[in-house]
Structures are given as C-alpha cells and as structure tokens.
Amino acid sequence: MKKSIVIIGGHTKAMILAKSILKKGYNVIVINESYEDCISISEIPGISVVQGDGARPYVLADANIWDADMAIALTPNDEDNLMICQLCKHKFSISKTVAIVSDPKKVEFFYALGVDRAVCTISTVASIIEQQAFVTDITNIIPIGGGNIQILELRIDGYSPVIDKQLWEIELPTEAIVGCILRGDTALVPRGNSRITMGDTLVLIVGQQQEASAIKTLTGR
Amino acid sequence: MNITLKSYKKNAVQLTIIVGCGKLGAAIANQISETGGEVLILDKDKQSFRRLSPFFGGLSVIGDALDLDKLKEIQIQKATTLLIVTNDDNVNYMVAQLARNMFSIRHVIARVLDKDKESIFTSEGILTFCPVSLSQERIQQLLVMKVPASSEAGDVEYDGE
Numbered sequence: 001m002k003k004s005i006v007i008i009g010g011h012t013k014a015m016i017l018a019k020s021i022l023k024k025g026y027n028v029i030v031i032n033e034s035y036e037d038c039i040s041i042s043e044i045p046g047i048s049v050v051q052g053d054g055a056r057p058y059v060l061a062d063a064n065i066w067d068a069d070m071a072i073a074l075t076p077n078d079e080d081n082l083m084i085c086q087l088c089k090h091k092f093s094i095s096k097t098v099a100i101v102s103d104p105k106k107v108e109f110f111y112a113l114g115v116d117r118a119v120c121t122i123s124t125v126a127s128i129i130e131q132q133a134f135v136t137d138i139t140n141i142i143p144i145g146g147g148n149i150q151i152l153e154l155r156i157d158g159y160s161p162v163i164d165k166q167l168w169e170i171e172l173p174t175e176a177i178v179g180c181i182l183r184g185d186t187a188l189v190p191r192g193n194s195r196i197t198m199g200d201t202l203v204l205i206v207g208q209q210q211e212a213s214a215i216k217t218l219t220g221r
Numbered sequence: 222m223n224i225t226l227k228s229y230k231k232n233a234v235q236l237t238i239i240v241g242c243g244k245l246g247a248a249i250a251n252q253i254s255e256t257g258g259e260v261l262i263l264d265k266d267k268q269s270f271r272r273l274s275p276f277f278g279g280l281s282v283i284g285d286a287l288d289l290d291k292l293k294e295i296q297i298q299k300a301t302t303l304l305i306v307t308n309d310d311n312v313n314y315m316v317a318q319l320a321r322n323m324f325s326i327r328h329v330i331a332r333v334l335d336k337d338k339e340s341i342f343t344s345e346g347i348l349t350f351c352p353v354s355l356s357q358e359r360i361q362q363l364l365v366m367k368v369p370a371s372s373e374a375g376d377v378e379y380d381g382e
Contacts (some may be wrong), residue, residue, distance in 0.1 A: 078287070083310070083314055083315075109318070
C-alpha cells in the first residue's frame with residue numbers, strides 16, 4: 001500500500017515539498033489555512049487538499065489523516081507546529097512527525113516532547129554563513145543530532161590539496177569521515193586506498209567542532 | 222558540649238505566575254494580590270495591564286512567554302504555580318511544556334479553548350480548564366432549575382435594574 005504523507009501549513013514550501021514527495025510515489029495530503037494557497041496546490045494532480053487550520057482536530061479529521069506515515073508541520077509559528085505534531089502523533093496515530101522550528105533554542109525541546117525530527121532553518125542558514133559557503137563549494141549542509149553532527153557535500157575543485165591523494169594519506173580530524181565519494185553518476189563507498197580526483201564531491205560526516213578544520217584539509221580553504 | 226541543630230526549612234514562598242493579562246488573567250491576579258499572595262503577571266501587550274486593579278500589589282512584566290530569555294529574566298523557575306491564560310491554545314501548550322520541561326515547574330494550569338485539544342495537555346500532567354465545558358455544565362444546572370412561580374402566568378417580575 002502506498003505510503004501517505006501529510007503536509008500542514010507552509011505556502012510555497014508546502015507546494016514544493018508536495019510536488020517532490022509526489023514524485024517519489026507517496027500519497028500526499030495538504031492542509032492549509034489560506035484559500036489561495038489551497039487553490040494553487042490543488043492544481044497539482046494527485047494531491048488531496050483540505051483548507052483549514054491544521055492545528056484543529058476537526059480539520060485533521062476532515063482530511064482523513066489517520067494512520068498516515070508522516071506529518072510535516074511547516075507553519076511559521078513554532079507553537080502551532082508543536083501542537084500539530086502532537087495531535088498527529090497522539091490523536092491520529094501518525095508514527096513520524098517533522099516540524100520546522102524557528103527558534104534554535106527550542107530544537108532539543110521539540111525532540112524531548114517526542115517530535116521525531118525538528119529542522120531549524122535559522123541554524124542551517126547561520127551555519128552556512130559561518131562557514132562562508134558562498135566562497136567555497138559546500139552544498140547541502142544537513143545538521144543532524146541537534147546540530148552536533150553535520151553532513152556536508154564538498155566539491156573537490158582544481159585548488160584542492162588532496163587531489164590524487166588516497167584517503168589514508170589525508171590527515172582528517174578524528175571526528176570526520178568521508179562517507180561517500182560522488183564521481184559523475186556513481187556513488188563510491190570510500191576505502192583507505194580510494195584516490196580523490198578533481199571533480200569529485202565528497203560526502204563528509206563531521207562533528208561540529210571539527211568542521212572548519214576538515215574543510216580546510218580537503219579544500220584548502 | 223553544646224550542639225545546635227539547625228533545621229533547614231525550605232523557604233517555599235508561594236509565587237503564582239500568570240501568563241496572559243486578559244479578563245481572566247487580570248481577575249485572578251487581582252484576587253491573589255488582594256488576599257496577600259505573591260503574583261507576577263506577564264503579557265505581550267502593555268495596555269492589558271490596565272485591567273489590573275489600582276491596588277494590585279504584584280509585578281506586571283511586558284514580554285513574550287515564548288521567549289526563553291524573557292522567561293529566564295522573570296525567573297519563572299521560582300513559580301510555585303503557573304497559570305497560563307493566553308487566548309491561543311497552542312501558545313498555552315508550548316508555555317506549559319517549556320515550564321515543565323525546561324524549568325521544572327510542577328503545578329501548571331492552562332486554559333484550553335478547544336476541547337478536542339485537552340487530552341494533549343492532560344496526558345502530560347498539565348492541569349486544564351475548558352471554558353466551553355464549564356459553561357456547559359453551568360447551563361445544564363440552569364436548564365433544570367425551577368423558576369419561582371409568579372402570581373399570574375405571563376406576569377414576570379424584574380428585580381431592581
């Protein structure tokens with residue numbers, strides 16, 4: 001049976017997310033308070049749209065979200081997202097809840113209350129600015145574990161000091177590992193003797209403290 | 222040898238912190254102050270404190286209860302009782318959980334306007350009251366109340382004003 005994902009709130013984010021989830025083959029239910037947003041989203045074939053406040057149980061019931069596989073709360077208010085996740089989990093038996101959180105100080109709190117995944121957009125942007133990602137080719141910074149561990153994609157360009165080196169030769173900090181090497185269309189599982197070539201994208205898993213040092217070792221910046 | 226035993230009695234000063242200075246928040250704050258209790262009331266809107274009695278002897282603080290820095294500033298952990306009465310259930314829930322989770326306050330009371338959300342609060346040990354339910358109970362009592370008979374059918378007596 002097809003898995004169902006419910007998206008609550010979020011304007012443009014909801015539409016983009018809905019389209020991408022639909023492409024992956026899931027059933028998508030969108031709940032949104034704005035009539036205009038609902039009209040735009042309903043133009044995408046295959047998505048059920050319900051207009052209303054997703055933090056009200058009767059609206060969730062109208063949308064028939066029982067036993068959906070995942071609920072994603074995208075409203076701009078942390079308190080609304082929290083209530084939405086709690087309702088979905090405890091009243092509608094949805095096993096996985098995801099919320100965006102604006103206040104980075106509340107991320108751990110969300111996890112403590114049972115929200116499965118709390119994504120703090122501000123933290124991510126702050127990290128990017130800190131790492132000056134617009135100067136180096138760092139894309140897709142994904143914080144996990146409350147931001148203590150990061151997964152980054154690092155592009156190895158002509159200036160990198162590690163080109164043609166084998167992994168075992170590179171002195172990476174203890175808390176950093178190269179999880180994967182993306183070369184062209186292939187994803188390679190790195191071994192000690194894997195040689196880095198120009199144009200590779202390295203998927204780096206690194207602790208927060210060691211990030212800057214690992215990036216410098218691999219890219220020279 | 223004289224040994225003096227000191228008993229350290231916990232200095233439990235009863236402090237009630239009220240979040241939300243609407244009609245109800247203000248009324249409770251006034252009541253507590255009047256009976257000599259310690260009370261601190263927090264609201265985002267400065268104008269809301271006009272609802273407080275001119276004899277209000279507690280503290281009124283302007284601030285957002287969802288702002289952790291503000292909660293630390295008012296030393297919310299010192300509250301023996303926390304009463305949360307903003308007009309938004311979701312805010313009430315988040316403040317209640319922040320209080321219990323981050324500041325270890327045990328006696329937390331919250332208003333829940335949407336009865337269907339009440340179980341989310343109570344399952345976590347938050348004490349709740351739901352105005353619609355309470356009104357319902359009262360109306361039930363009034364509906365079955367016997368109205369004193371008047372001298373003639375259709376002749377209704379009005380009291381004073």
